[in-house]
Amino acid sequence: MAVYVDIGRCIGCRSCEVACERVHGGRGHVHVHFVGDFASVPIFCHHCEEASCAAACFSGALHKEGDRTAFDVEKCTGCGLCNLACPFGVVWTEKIAHKCDLCEGRPEPTCVTTCPANALSTDLDLLSCRARSREARAIAMGGRR
Amino acid sequence: MAKAFVLEPGVRAGPSGGMGAAVIDAASLETRELNDRLRELMLSGARRVQISNVCGQRYIGTRLYTPERLKMEIEVLGTAGNDLAAFLSGHKITVHGNAQDGVGNTMDSGEVIVRGRAGDVLGFSMRGGEIYIRDGCGYRAALHMKEYQGKRPVLVVGGGCQDFLGEYMAGGVVIVLDLEGEIHDASFIGTGMHGGVIYLRGTVEGSQVGDQVDISPAEEADMEVLEVYVSRFLERFPEVETTKEEILASPFTRLTPRSKRPYGGLYAY
Amino acid sequence: MRSFVFPEFSIIRDEERCGSCRGCERQCAFGVHTYDPVTDRLTSDEQKCAGCQRCAIFCPEKAIVVRPSPSFYRPNASWSREKIEDLKRQAETGGVLLTGCGSDKPFRIYWDHIVLNASQVTNPSIDPLREPMELRTFLGRKPDMLDIRAEDGDVEIRTEISPNLTVETPILFSAMSYGAISYNAFRSLATAACRSGTYFNTGEGGLPREMRDEFGRCAIVQVASGRFGIDAEYLNCAQAVEIKVGQGAKPGIGGHLPGEKVSLAVAETRMIPQGTDAISPAPHHDIYSIEDLSTLITALKEVTNYEKPISVKIAAVHNFAAIASGIVRAGADIIAIDGLRGGTGAAPKAIRDNVGIPTELAISSLDRRLREEGIRNQCSIIAAGGIRCSSDVVKAIALGADAVYIGSAALIAMGCTLCQKCYTGKCNWGICTQDPRLSGRLNVEIASTRLSNLISAWSHEIREMLGGMGINALESLRGNRDHLRGVGLYEWELDVLGIKGAGE
Amino acid sequence: MIRVDPRLCIGCLSCSNVCPRQNIIRTQTEEERRIRWKRCREECDLCVELCPAGALTLVPIDESAPEPEVSFPLVGCRICGRSYATEPMLLRVEAALPKSQSPEWVRICPTCRRTAEAERATGDMVAARRRRG
Secondary structure, three states, rough: OEEEHHHHHHHOOOHHHHHHHHHOOOOOOEEEEOOOOEEEEOOOOOOOOHHHHHOOOOOOOEEEOOOOOEEEOOEEEEOHHHHHHHOOOOOEEEEEEOOOOOOOOOOOOOOHHHOOOOEEEEEEHHHHHHHHHHHHHHOOOOOOO | OOOOOOOOOOOOOOOOOOOEEEEEEOOOOOHHHHHHHHHHHEEEEEEEEEEEEEEEEEOOOOOOOOOOOOOOOOOOEEEEEOOOOOOOEEEEEEEEEOOOOOOOOOOEEEEEEEEEOOOOOOOOOOHHHHHEEEEOOOOOOOOOOEEEOOOOEEEEEEOOOOOOOOOOOOEEEEEEOOOOOOOOOOEEEOOOOEEEEEEOOOOOOHHHEEEEEEEOOOHHHHHHHHHHHHHHHHHHOOOOOOHHHHHHHHHHHEEEOOOOOOOOEEOOO | OOOOOOOOOOOEEEOOOOOOHHHHHHOOOOOOOEOOOOEEEEOOOOOOOOOHHHHHHEEEEOEEEEEEOOOOOOOOOOHHHHHHHHHHHHHHHOOOOEHHHHHOOOOOHHHHHHEEOOOOOOOOOOOOOOOOOOOOEOOOOOOOOOEEEOOOEEEOOOOOOOOOOEOOOOOEOOOEEEEEEEEHHHHHHHHHHHHHHOEEHHHHHHHOOOHHHHHHHEEOOOOOOOOOOOHHHHHHOEEEEEOOOOOOOOOOOOEEEOOOOOOOHHHHOOOOOOOOOEEOOOOOOOOOOOHHHHHHHHHHHHHOOOOEEEEEEEEEEOOOOHHHHHHHOOOOOEEEOOOOOOOOOOHHHHHOOOOOOOHHHHHHHHHHHHHHHHOOHHOOEEEEEEOOHHHHHHHHHHHHOOOOEOOHHHHHHHOOOOOOOHHHHHHOOOOOOHHHHOOOOOOHHHHHHHHHHHHHHHHHHHHHHEEEEOOOHHHHHOHHHHEEOOOOHHHHHHHHOOOOEOOO | OOOEEEOOOOOHHHHHOOOOOOOOEEEEEEEEEEEOOOOOOOOOOOHHHHHHHOOEEEEOOOOOOOEEEEEEEEEEEEOOOOOEEEEEHHHHHHOOOOOOOOOOHHHHHHHHHHHHHHHHHHHHHHHHHHHOO
């Protein structure tokens, strides 16, 4: 499981960043990146299947728990190796590692429930279904892709 | 059922004293004197020793440890006393006669062959090496036998065993052939057992074994183990009038521990 | 099942002082403290606290106080809090209550009711700073008589002298096995023993191979009912062999080292498979009589080529003096006698707190019995169980012991706080655990320095006390009850101790 | 006090992070990272326990010994050039990651990795919108 992004719907409002910071005591795990003036994209932890951060972590704080890359705050020493290992630069260290925990304990990650544009979901099928129907609508309306 | 131990005079596999073997006459020796001689002989380079007229002298083979791990072959003629081969490290002892209690007590490695019967507490806490007893043995055999890493003690008894066989056993192989065809009437077999395996020729009732033991028939892999040790047993006792095939043809019962941690749930943590 | 037991301790964290450094969280293996990254604060779960004080001692801001929980059940002289909670715990688990360390019950501590003598005017005291004071002790069988021939100034001793242990000070480290305690703790004891000219006891867990050459010269190896880790090399590398029959904390019962503590290294040393319970049966299954014990003693003398003294350790129980007499006659060179307050890594609480007799009484009655039978010279007595300070040592020797074993005292020197949770294997002080993360906390160099400091401090104090009594050799104090007087003791107690009341 | 094996230390600052007393001082400039272990009397052992490289040992205090200190030059990002880690840390991460992943990204700083990821994800869309004007 991970949070998936429908880039086409992202409006760059950065609500997810704010929501994440609120839940995680002022240290959020999401970055919204702007690519030129044309697009914005929030970058999330992918909870990679072969997680580089977990491979680099020596204390076992970052580890795979099912399909989730879980973080055990008790074991973290803040060495920063995970930060260097993450291919997407989404794990970072400041006293301890900060990494998306999919808002453990909540039914749905806060960023997903907060996003005003409905661009985020934990359900990949739902997202791709929406994206496909949007494309189809655009073609039906006569627009070019 | 095979009839064993019919010995004809002369065919008895006799002591192989002869050339190269030092001889000690133990007739007038105290235990300590006998063991003094044995140790002196070992240190002076003897590798084969025959002790004749043994009559109850204890601890034969015990005082033969050296840091260099010298090894000897010892033939005992007569009746070996208590704690034969206690703490034995690497030597081979053959007794042409019976042995008393405590054979192979905390034995570390080596081999003990008794052409006769052994008393109580046979192979107690043995952690390596092999013991072959041609006839039966007394109570409390193979108590607390244990194995580790490559070391796996083996105890083969040609006759029957008494109560408390394999109590607290933590490793190793015990094979009771019961060649005289007696029914296993021992009780409390394998009480507190938490490792190793016991093979009994014939069957036992559930009431005869401890709560911690599973009874099952020997399987193919077990038969391979049995084949190895039964043939070694027969090699050592040519006077036993039976064949490997005959012995292995009868059903074997396997006793294994239910758990490596028999008393895991005993305590309030 | 919901637990109805109160937390034993309450943890008070001074929020103003706490710098959220997470030191307490990382120190606690019981998982009491938790860091909340959202609030950047630490919280504690008191239910898990063992009261070992590790967090309080290592808190840089001294922000943590761990103290007995103030909550209480309705006061009841018959149903103390401990009794109620033990009962609740058993109702919840259905198991035997385990505990660690020596008994904490308020049995009379006779050491505290015995006072020592000192010289005044007529028999001047000796200044130990100036005069030589002999603490060296020889442990083992002494001959009934010495056949000495003096020819041309050469002295020849014709009597065959039994092997003896030479200790520079009458304090030895008690049996604590590798497996029960961590490798580092075990090695610290060995290092300190070698440095202080005394001995450590391997307990029943064997002696790791790599330690045999280096520490064999200050080791007493133990043969217990489980016969763990015993081969001829092990027995021969040490200076003495001890047969453990009983232990003061749990007379009459065996021991179970739980499978989870049997790590690869422990399994190798004990010579058993990894992860199985290491079960020491209650009796030695080859010893059912004094004759059987004699057989084992002789077997051990045989395997060590009659070069090492053999010790037999028994727990002090009601009729032990008669048994001990049998043990001496069976050939033991040393008798170690472990009293009621002897420590342990794990014992059923019911046994620890209710079985056995106090060490002080035991030493005295054993010494007297052996004297009466005229065999006191045939063995040495090592007293164990509840020796807390140098004056306890002096009193034990004046009551008739040759030397003492210290166990809990040595552990306390290394950092132990007697939290009695040894059996959990989660010792925060790195002593009684096999978790490499925790055992790494005990630094061999530092811990062994603490231990040898303790030995040298006690030795100095013993010299001072001896000097004060006008004695310049420990030998002269042994069994010398004239230097003891009892305070606040009943007649029968004075009788058993063989001492007069103060002022008499 | 703490003894440091400079050959093993990777300069990750774990020790400094976990030290309850702030006895491990770090100073960092654009070019290098310095770590100094103050002569500490504690025997708390946390830094030793939690050092990923096993570079630290607890030893009895020695007033005459100098305070151990190590310094590491910092490595710059291949894209933006800003320094972000020490060489031994990067080597350790590279060794920890499976070879099949060919972890080239390790030599790029996390910020640039995020930017690259954002550009990759939005690549098609941005191109399309550009075309649309």
